[in-house]
Amino acid sequence: MLRPQEMYKLTIFGPKTYMKRVIEELYSMNVVHIEDYSKQTEEEVFEIGEPYEENEKYAELLVNIRSLVSNLNIEMAGYVEPRDTSVEAIMQKTEPLFSQVTSLIRKRDYYTKIKDFYVSGSVKRSLNSMKLTFEEDVDYPNMIHYIGFINGDAGELKSEVDKLAANNVFKTGNFEGVRTIALFVEPGKKDKIEKILEDYEFSPADNPVVKDHYLDLKSKPGHKFVKLNHELEVAEKKIAKVESELAKIKQDNSKFLVEAEKKVRMEVEKAEAPLKLGTTKNTFMLKGWVAVKNSKKLKVNVEQITKGKVLIRFDKPAKGEQVPVAYNHPKVVKSFEPLLELYTRPNYKEIDPTFFMFLTFPIFFGFMLGDVGYGLITMAIFLTVKKKVPAASKMMNAFVLASISTIIFGMVYGEYFGLEYFPENMGEQVYAALPEGLRQSFNMVAYEHHGHMNYPFPHFFHRGVYLGDLLSISIIIGITHILIGLIIGFININRNHGFLHALYEKGGWLMIMPMMIFILSGPLPIITGTIKEMLQATILQLPIAAIAGLFVLGAILVVKGEGVTGVIEVMFFSLMSNILSYARLMAVGLASLSLAVVVNDLAGGMFALGLVGIIPGVLILVAGHTINIALGILSPFLHSIRLHYVEFFGKFYKGGGKKYTTFGYSEE
Amino acid sequence: LDTQKSRRKKMVDITVGTGLVAIGAALAVGIGALGAGLAMSGIGPAAVGAMAEKEELFGKGLLLTVIPESLVIFGLVVGILILGIATGG
Numbered sequence: 001m002l003r004p005q006e007m008y009k010l011t012i013f014g015p016k017t018y019m020k021r022v023i024e025e026l027y028s029m030n031v032v033h034i035e036d037y038s039k040q041t042e043e044e045v046f047e048i049g050e051p052y053e054e055n056e057k058y059a060e061l062l063v064n065i066r067s068l069v070s071n072l073n074i075e076m077a078g079y080v081e082p083r084d085t086s087v088e089a090i091m092q093k094t095e096p097l098f099s100q101v102t103s104l105i106r107k108r109d110y111y112t113k114i115k116d117f118y119v120s121g122s123v124k125r126s127l128n129s130m131k132l133t134f135e136e137d138v139d140y141p142n143m144i145h146y147i148g149f150i151n152g153d154a155g156e157l158k159s160e161v162d163k164l165a166a167n168n169v170f171k172t173g174n175f176e177g178v179r180t181i182a183l184f185v186e187p188g189k190k191d192k193i194e195k196i197l198e199d200y201e202f203s204p205a206d207n208p209v210v211k212d213h214y215l216d217l218k219s220k221p222g223h224k225f226v227k228l229n230h231e232l233e234v235a236e237k238k239i240a241k242v243e244s245e246l247a248k249i250k251q252d253n254s255k256f257l258v259e260a261e262k263k264v265r266m267e268v269e270k271a272e273a274p275l276k277l278g279t280t281k282n283t284f285m286l287k288g289w290v291a292v293k294n295s296k297k298l299k300v301n302v303e304q305i306t307k308g309k310v311l312i313r314f315d316k317p318a319k320g321e322q323v324p325v326a327y328n329h330p331k332v333v334k335s336f337e338p339l340l341e342l343y344t345r346p347n348y349k350e351i352d353p354t355f356f357m358f359l360t361f362p363i364f365f366g367f368m369l370g371d372v373g374y375g376l377i378t379m380a381i382f383l384t385v386k387k388k389v390p391a392a393s394k395m396m397n398a399f400v401l402a403s404i405s406t407i408i409f410g411m412v413y414g415e416y417f418g419l420e421y422f423p424e425n426m427g428e429q430v431y432a433a434l435p436e437g438l439r440q441s442f443n444m445v446a447y448e449h450h451g452h453m454n455y456p457f458p459h460f461f462h463r464g465v466y467l468g469d470l471l472s473i474s475i476i477i478g479i480t481h482i483l484i485g486l487i488i489g490f491i492n493i494n495r496n497h498g499f500l501h502a503l504y505e506k507g508g509w510l511m512i513m514p515m516m517i518f519i520l521s522g523p524l525p526i527i528t529g530t531i532k533e534m535l536q537a538t539i540l541q542l543p544i545a546a547i548a549g550l551f552v553l554g555a556i557l558v559v560k561g562e563g564v565t566g567v568i569e570v571m572f573f574s575l576m577s578n579i580l581s582y583a584r585l586m587a588v589g590l591a592s593l594s595l596a597v598v599v600n601d602l603a604g605g606m607f608a609l610g611l612v613g614i615i616p617g618v619l620i621l622v623a624g625h626t627i628n629i630a631l632g633i634l635s636p637f638l639h640s641i642r643l644h645y646v647e648f649f650g651k652f653y654k655g656g657g658k659k660y661t662t663f664g665y666s667e668e
Numbered sequence: 669l670d671t672q673k674s675r676r677k678k679m680v681d682i683t684v685g686t687g688l689v690a691i692g693a694a695l696a697v698g699i700g701a702l703g704a705g706l707a708m709s710g711i712g713p714a715a716v717g718a719m720a721e722k723e724e725l726f727g728k729g730l731l732l733t734v735i736p737e738s739l740v741i742f743g744l745v746v747g748i749l750i751l752g753i754a755t756g757g
Contacts, residue, residue, distance in 0.1 A: 341727075342726060342727040342730075343727035343728070343731070344727065344728075467748065468748075468752070471745075471748060524749070525749065525752060526745060526748075526749070577738060577742070580738070580741060580742060580745055581738050581741055583741050583744060583745050584737070584741050587741060587744050638730070638734065639734075639737075641730070642730070642731070642734045642737070645727065645730070645731045646731060646734070646735065
């Protein structure tokens with residue numbers, strides 16, 4: 001739990017004829033992290049492998065499937081089984097689908113552009129793109145004309161028209177990606193010409209002259225024949241038709257496409273795998289990493305499919321080698337991995353601090369927010385987010401734990417939405433109903449305050465009153481946290497560089513610590529009350545000379561271990577500022593409590609006005625607590641994470657580990 | 669614990685001296701906060717800029733941005749100390 005999974009360095013070497021089978025097996029086992037082969041020196045005999053022949057075909061198919069998925073707006077979320085057919089079968093089904101959808105999309109784009117021309121009034125301008133000139137030898141008045149837009153190739157259209165009616169005038173232009181045409185033909189072949197034009201989705205331009213004079217024409221006899229925006233309506237209808245066809249295709253094929261995407265993606269990944277390997281004419285070599293716990297099974301499986309014709313070798317990682325890091329946590333602790341990942345992944349050689357974050361992050365969060373009501377609401381929020389956003393689900397588990405801790409601390413502080421006391425009459429009754437002993441043990445002692453009786457909720461500790469104790473507890477938490485950090489640092493360095501280094505770098509700081517505690521509880525009265533008494537009974541029993549001696553010795557060790565940085569750190573009491581930083585545990589919590597109390601007081605004032613005050617009172621309560629909860633999620637989170645990243649990790653954590661990515665199918 | 673409760677009651681009668689102490693404590697926190705704000709105003713934009721280039725830098729950016737926060741906390745601690753001295757704690 002405190003270390004990443006133990007890894008073996010893996011080498012597989014064998015004849016090329018087995019390469020495909022080995023790749024297939026490794027892919028389905030999904031336990032090996034393959035290191036990309038790269039040629040270091042010219043003498044090396046291995047070359048980077050070539051992908052399978054079919055790779056290109058598969059890759060193209062994958063691109064087509066993905067374009068279908070995105071054009072049809074198909075959702076890819078959730079787990080699906082890969083399509084249980086051959087890639088060839090998928091290809092056969094995808095090809096016609098792809099051309100159908102592509103042409104529908106083109107049609108939709110075409111009509112959408114035409115619609116835009118009408119809406120933005122650029123039809124007249126679009127026709128200018130053709131630069132029409134009228135030749136004198138053409139009998140225009142006796143020809144029929146088609147002026148407008150087509151979806152397709154103008155050259156092909158012209159050759160088709162030429163075959164039917166050689167005596168024509170054909171002009172064409174291009175306006176904002178749409179082909180414009182002006183076609184003049186003799187009236188004889190009208191029907192056939194129009195049939196061809198239909199194939200090209202010809203859309204006549206609404207006569208701009210009619211449009212400009214529409215109002216004049218409307219008052220004349222026969223105005224019923226003048227239709228304004230007729231072509232716009234046609235375009236809109238066509239768009240709607242295409243959309244409904246696309247929707248039907250989506251409905252019929254989305255399952256197939258999602259499954260096919262997965263299957264083909266897997267095939268492409270396998271087909272590209274040789275790019276990671278080293279190969280010669282007849283052999284292949286694979287280098288990578290495998291977790292020790294999976295190594296046995298890997299060896300058995302690969303030997304079985306290759307009948308032992310392939311060499312498999314496991315080696316312990318050499319010193320200084322970059323070993324990929326796979327976490328090794330039980331499920332509850334796993335939810336804190338994203339918080340660590342946000343900073344950096346631990347490296348293979350050091351202690352993985354996720355478990356410590358699991359212990360302390362919820363405590364810090366709860367200590368700061370500490371309110372039963374807020375805890376319940378934030379828990380509801382986190383559970384909702386977890387359900388709605390599957391990607392964040394792991395991290396939300398961590399936050400739910402933080403909410404639970406908030407509720408527990410809320411009970412300790414006796415805070416419910418910032419309320420700490422029963423209403424006066426109710427309190428009297430409740431107090432009367434409870435036996436004295438029970439009330440005593442939950443600190444339920446009524447007292448007078450400004451002429452009112454206060455009946456506190458059951459609690460152990462009112463943090464708004466005992467500021468000094470709250471501060472002392474925060475500081476003690478800080479000292480403990482930093483001590484844990486220093487000890488982990490000591491273990492890390494001891495393991496990797498030996499005891500002496502560990503003593504210089506971390507042991508020195510551990511020796512400085514008693515001095516800090518002495519200063520904080522004496523000359524600088526930060527730690528007071530019970531906590532101070534506890535310290536005086538234990539660590540402060542040491543004579544001052546011993547504490548000072550340890551301090552000097554520690555300082556010397558630190559300076560020896562860390563050099564110039566050490567000098568600066570000792571001189572400016574960096575350890576002291578680290579410890580004092582934990583005062584934020586008190587400060588952030590008090591700020592949130594004070595805000596809640598202010599909101600409640602304001603609302604209470606409103607309620608006291610009687611009926612008029614109810615609506616503003618409720619509004620103040622809702623708005624105030626909403627803001628406070630939003631802040632109550634953000635700031636305890638940031639401060640808690642900061643205490644881990646800066647104060648805690650600063651004592652031992654290096655990070656920079658390489659992610660262990662297995663060769664095989666992944667949902668990402 | 670009892671002394672603190674009674675201390676809270678005593679705070680009601682305010683003298684000029686108490687007022688000055690309160691102002692002193694407020695200045696400690698307030699000026700500390702100003703300093704933290706000034707420092708963060710330089711670090712924040714740089715961190716966001718770095719994050720825009722490389723998203724993985726979020727953690728490091730956050731870390732660098734919150735480092736000056738300690739200034740306010742020290743201000744707060746000093747404020748509490750001042751109040752403590754004033755009330756004889």
